Amino acid sequence: MSSAAQSSSLEEQIDKWRSYVRRRQAIHSIDVAELEDHLREQIAGLGKAGLTTDEAFLVAVKRMGALDALSREFAREHSERLWKQLVVSASSDQISPEARTDGFIAFALAVAAALLVKLPVLFGIDVDHNEGFYIRNLSFFVLPLLTGYFVWKRRLATDAVRWLATVFVAAIMFANVYPFVAQGHTEALTALHLPIALWLLVGIAYAGGRWRQVAGRMDFIRFSGELFIYYVLIALGGLVFVAFLGMLFKAIEIDSAPFVKWIVPCGAAGAVLVASWLVEAKQSVIENMAPVLTRLFTPLFAALLFTFLGTMLWTGRGIDISREALIAFDLLLVVVLGLLLYSVSARDSQSPPGTFDVMQVVLVISALLADAAALWAIAARISEFGFSPNRVAALGENLILLVNLGWAAVLYSRFLRGRGSFASVERWLTNYLRVYFVWAVIVVIFFPPLFRYI
């Protein structure tokens, strides 16, 4: 073998060894560089002693020690490395310039969102006298900026940006031109459905060009779940912060209420962007939380619904439909859909059906049965209740959820019996997102005039 060929094969071997060592979490790349220098010295030394390159490499690697033991030693010395750190640990020289710009943009947008919340006050629109304005426009303080963040991050084409901007402007119009009755039902419905519709716009920006693909939409579902969890965590932190703020200023007898009036809305708006940035930054670093939660709660909810149905059959009690029952069952279906979505999002579509999949189907079917019982009870008394906007909206949502979960249950059980692929479940669930968007748009655009803005 010529010496050139020898050295190139040695480089290959060292490359392989390096990538192998790098996979160890406790050994950072800077340590790998140190170890590699050692390995090369050793190989050179052994080569001088008369070994061939291959022999020298083998002996040098052997002398370095078993990788498991070595990685354990490193872990003992650097135990913090086993805890994946998101923001703090990376010493400043390890942060790439892109990551720094990304963080900077995200925080700038968070500040912008915080200021935007207080912008209407400048024009004399304060919260105390314009509740309606604020609940209708809540999403516009944050979601356009969040969309902007992803437009920047995914480098969306100008056409797409123009389209997104047009939809946002149209949405602002619909939220503000209708002559809503103050504190009426249709205003509340708009306030509730506008964020749902706009969230899909955020999704289109988030997915970049991948919105048409199942994987792109699935990523957006994962993102939404993680964002929710991070937001809740940040909100809890914010709560503690505000509590201390109140306590401290009370101690010197200063009323902190005016501060709190600023901090809470500004913080709540800015936190959405900060949480989004965190989710983006961590996606490859830390395991997703939402699937972990679904793992915990799917069996619990399945057991709850199963017992509920059993008790209902056993005692022969019908569901006592009060005004809020329909909404409560809607929320139940939403929770079940969430459990289904997030366990699907984390499942490897290649793996064969398992116990957890059976549990999932049991959960969905028992939720559907419970909901069917509720719908039956409502149908009997719907004429008595009358068609208020709230009830029509709740009924529509119930049907949409029912179709979504029902067909998902069919596809899922086909998969369990080996007659269908898991991908068809994923495709159904992600495709169906559009239906929610369309429904939300219908509620925002057509319900207010239909029900005379009450």
Place this chain on the structure above:
Amino acid sequence: MQINKDLIAASSTPLVLAILAEADNYGYAIIQRVRELSGGHLEWTDGMLYPVLHRLERLGHVKARWEVADSGRRRKYYRITSQGRKQLSEERRQWQAVDSALKDIWQALSLFNSAGQPASAALRSQGV
């Protein structure tokens, strides 16, 4: 002769500090020096030296810096700090105490052995 793991682990700190007290050095050369000093009896697993060096660095006994070696590769050199020197003399006192204790007992043993008594009896009669 193979020296057991516990002894190797216990002696690693004073050995590394002492070698660095001679001159600034890097991992591979430190291991070579250990081999040379022990006549090949102290066989370290090469990789294990680095967690030891990192621990000493964390404790402030040594300081590390990256330099470009003649080969053009980056190499991490370690330098002993004044705190490391203090630690070294402390370790030295401790090892000397162990060493002199062992020396005494070896001497006692060889005396009794030459007198024809079994070693265990000799120890017992000494109250050890």
